């Protein structure tokens with residue numbers, strides 16, 4: 623073995639050892655692959671769709687968020703999958719494994735589009751946790767690194783549609799460990815572990831949902847209570863002020 627070959631083996635071994643680490647240094651600076659082309663990204667999506675036995679959705683390589691899927695009820699062919707590769711790379715989804723898991727998450731929404739989980743008070747949160755649970759299962763099946771994906775979802779805030787990122791990253795890890803432990807090799811069998819995960823966090827999820835709703839109410843109240851806007855106080859280059867003054871002068 624030459625010295626170069628030895629270094630290459632060491633590099634591969636180090637990448638293997640840190641593949642599930644979710645720290646900023648490993649995520650942003652290690653195992654990064656900015657060379658992936660649109661065709662390669664699209665072929666990853668096709669492979670994942672094939673794994674789920676789904677038709678390939680319409681792929682759009684632009685998005686105002688990291689990635690999203692718009693489901694068309696009653697017709698799988700017309701679902702649209704959006705992603706923003708530039709934004710994904712900046713956030714830490716910066717190689718093949720991380721992008722693959724991101725697409726697994728989105729296509730799980732398509733796979734379970736007619737399923738009602740009814741595991742916690744917010745069904746949207748259940749679907750998000752289910753999608754991250756399947757990410758964990760898929761990573762165990764395919765030996766895919768989860769570090770970058772877990773790091774990125776952990777940073778995402780709680781909203782009415784998405785639970786706290788830390789629960790999402792925990793769902794990935796919980797599912798991966800379950801999938802490695804059991805001999806089942808299909809999503810439908812392994813997703814039966816999802817209730818155990820959600821029930822374990824049910825009290826916390828209910829409290830956080832209440833907090834989320836209260837935060838939204840408070841913000842709404844602040845907007846409703848704010849003083850009426852005096853157009854004269856705005857700077858002269860404000861387009862709203864210019865439009866109002868123009869209207870007044872024309873009267």
Ligand SMILES: [Zn+2]
Nearest residue numbers: 727731750753
């Ligand atoms: Zn989602």
